Amino acid sequence: MADGQEIRTRVSSVMDDPSARAIARVYATALVDAATSAGVDGALDELASFLDDVLEAHPDFHSILVGMAVGRDQKLAMIQRVVGPVGTPVLTSFLTTLARHERLELLPLVLDEARLIENTRGGRKSVQVTSSQPLDAETLESIRASLDSALPFTPILDTRVDSSLIGGLVVQVENTVYDS
Numbered sequence: 645m646a647d648g649q650e651i652r653t654r655v656s657s658v659m660d661d662p663s664a665r666a667i668a669r670v671y672a673t674a675l676v677d678a679a680t681s682a683g684v685d686g687a688l689d690e691l692a693s694f695l696d697d698v699l700e701a702h703p704d705f706h707s708i709l710v711g712m713a714v715g716r717d718q719k720l721a722m723i724q725r726v727v728g729p730v731g732t733p734v735l736t737s738f739l740t741t742l743a744r745h746e747r748l749e750l751l752p753l754v755l756d757e758a759r760l761i762e763n764t765r766g767g768r769k770s771v772q773v774t775s776s777q778p779l780d781a782e783t784l785e786s787i788r789a790s791l792d793s794a795l796p797f798t799p800i801l802d803t804r805v806d807s808s809l810i811g812g813l814v815v816q817v818e819n820t821v822y823d824s
Contacts (some may be wrong), residue, residue: 672757
């Protein structure tokens with residue numbers, strides 16, 4: 645091109661694809677349902693540990709699993725060798741399914757979506773509470789109790805500090821913002 649700009653005709657990564665979260669949600673639902681059916685507690689903690697303690701701690705292994713340098717069958721064999729002996733059958737089967745469909749790079753999004761699904765099914769939702777200064781434990785507990793009695797679900801507080809606020813709180817539940 646005249647400006648030196650390159651035309652991209654293909655999305656470079658599935659993570660850049662706007663539908664990646666929707667795809668991750670499908671896999672997350674399958675993971676949560678499989679863990680529930682198998683009676684496995686802590687499946688999401690196990691997946692988080694795999695992401696943090698294995699993939700993040702070993703970037704070369706991460707590159708092999710999510711990259712294109714190694715074929716699908718080799719990835720499947722690696723998952724069986726590395727995860728199979730130490731992971732639950734649910735995690736091993738789940739990773740195998742993702743590898744078979746070449747979706748391993750969605751793992752962080754799948755974990756996020758699975759946590760949302762688990763919280764929603766458990767009657768919990770994230771509530772963002774923004775204040776001008778950090779809130780002490782007593783104030784947070786008071787806010788939590790007030791929200792718990794006012795909302796039809798158990799709030800999980802996500803606190804933030806915004807020094808541009810003059811005072812009071814901004815409470816956000818999904819797309820609804822309450823300013824006090």
